[in-house]
Amino acid sequence: MTDNKVYYSVEAEENLICSKCGIPLEKTEAVFEYLDNSFPVELPACPKCGFVYVPEDLALGKVLSVEKVLEDK
């Protein structure tokens, strides 16, 4: 797995603001990790506090399906 590979990318919509830092979220390099596997992705995150936002459709869609595959590996 190379660091350049990105498995999934979510654009940071302009209307998403970090409530703590008061600044808009930005598309950020992030990692999903599960059962000793990791997947580089791009997700909206606060550039200051680093809070990564996982939208509901991603959590219940792609993330859930990858979880299930790994659980039975």
Place this chain on the structure above:
Amino acid sequence: MDHFKERSTRDYFQKKLYSLEGLMERENRCIYEEPAFCHAACPLGLDAKKLIAFIEKGSFSEARAMLEHITPFPRILVYGCEAPCKKVCRMNEVGEGIDIPALERAAINHGSPKTGKGMLKFKKKQKAAVFGSDLFSLSLAAELARKSYPVSFYVSQADAVSLIKDCAPFLSEDDLAKEAKKLEAMDIKIIYSARLTKELFESEKKNFDIIAAARSFLSICFPGDLPDSRTLLSPVSQLLSSQNGDPNVLEAIFDARRAGVSADRIAQGLDPGSSRGEEGARESRLYTDMSEAVPSKRIPEPREGYAREAAIEEAARCIQCKCEECIKHCVFLQETGKYPRILTREIYNNVDIIMGDHLMNKTINSCSLCGQCTVTCPNGYDMAEICRDARENMVSTTKMALAYHEFALLDMLFSNDEAFLSKPQSGYEECKYVFFPGCQAGAIAPDAVFKAYSDLAGRLEGGVGLINGCCGAIAKWAGRTAMYEECEELLISELKKLGNPQIIAACPTCKKTLEEMIGAEVKGIWDILNENGLPAGALEYDRPLIMHDSCSARGDRDMQAAIRKLTDSLGCTLKEVPYNGDMTECCGYGGLVSYVNKDLASKMAQSCTKDEDVPYISYCMACRDRFAREGRESMHVLELVYAAPAGNPPDISEKRKNRLNLKRKLLEEVWNEEVIEVSPEYKIVIPEDVAEILDQRMILEEDVYDVIEAYHAGGSAVYDEKSGLLTSSLRKGNVTFWLNFTEDEAGEAGVYTIKGAYSHRMKVRTRYDV
């Protein structure tokens, strides 16, 4: 020990589920693949059940192909066969057996012969000679030709028709002509009008590798040289011949088949007796339930044979003998679409795989472990044992993902920690009895538990303690042996503190689990109520009820009877259904199915309550809850005894609150202890539709409170300017919980209104975090 450490897909541990003998011993109990009785009775191995099924569908050509496959001269077989299949047909027991030979004749008459030359076959080097003509030698010559041996067939007859006629005199002129034509078309060198003498044999035999003869030829040329009963090889002459001097049609054709196998062995230079496998008719171990077979009479076969329609009608009488006793009653097996033997093999292989996809994991975790198959199977197949062993194996080799059972296991720890209560009766240090209501009773019907304890403590002499917790069944079902042992340690030590009192359980699963744990009898509260009478105020119920027996009460006739005695004294009129008592089905809670496979658990509960639109009564709180969740009117017997209806089924959060509230109420009202509750300074509003989502997604109110608490304490959140919603998250153990909510300032304290919730198990971080 950290029970909640996630597995790694990079761990490669393996432990055999069973030894090969252990696997075979289990698999052999399943008789699903046993041949039907008609099939087993045929020495030629004709699968009559399959042939009949073809005819029933109108596929006469397929049926005919089956006959042509087993013998080169199917007309001779179908008109001359003694038909042992017909005698063993199970329909004889309820009426008249299927006329299988008549159906075979219909297959020949109405089916088309196979066309095409088939695969190109090369002739074998070894040559065969057959001397003399009878049905055996005729069939063997054709059999050897099929096997691609160059065959020379020495016969005294002058032509094919007279040859066939001498071998099968019962054939009609028309059939004789057809079989003769078939013989002529075969790749056999027939030497007609041969003088069949020993001299001929002696002069010719050197040219051949395989030699066979009609039995009369053998007897004349080599009197006393008898063929071996298994290989049919005569020791002196080395001739293959039929076993009996005067075989019937089936024997002659079967002997030709056996001699063909010996010929192959001789050609290969092997002992003719080696590697022959199973030959001839055999006993079938198949079980067929005849209770629903409709008696019927045979459709008479006219002289010219069945017309197509009549054959189809006769074939339709066949019940297609099969054993599906376990599948008939088990929603789990129906869902897998597999019978136990194949399921066992797939589970065994699944456990054995080190790397790759374990496709059976969900299946292994979807069995309710209820043991119904062990009762319905004529051989006592125990699918529960296999699934439980597989779960334990997967846990011990770190192949069991926590995702399957984590919620249930955490719930068990909650029962045995935060909600746990173990106390002697006020005024006693040690007690004669201890009431063990079980975790689900407190979660679903806390009032009934409170009243039951008060009643027992008030009426029984010698002190009644209380242990309110989980018996450990959840850990057992999940295959988590170490967690079960910790639970065992806790309960044994609490029991010791109470002076090892007689346990009174209110749950059949607790009773069974605790009996195994302490190795002594555990009483049911139903026994105590039957001995001491009902408490004052018990509800009388005059509508008819269906009793649903708990799957944990399977095999415990005393418990089943005691419950009925109790409902009798309550004045209940019980309607008994066929799947009850030892045959009862699981509601979908057993084996933790409802956590792993919600849809299947729903089907299980629906299957339990399918019979009539009458309220269900049970003595297992999980059954009561699961039926109510499926919209069925259901009640636990203790709700009637203690006039404490539990109402609508609680969701997962209410089940926890009920247990905590029960503990508080017991401490405050029974033991006069003060309980201090701390409430947050803000308010959280969970609308009803969101509460439903929480329940479906297995997110507890406690998790909601923790996310809000973390946000309230200065945690991050995303504010969506379009929707005006805040979204925040919190990682708790192995799960990240997310909430959508609004934050309103109402006076000094904030009000958080929850708008949505979801979770995932993956961890997420920016790539710069470590």
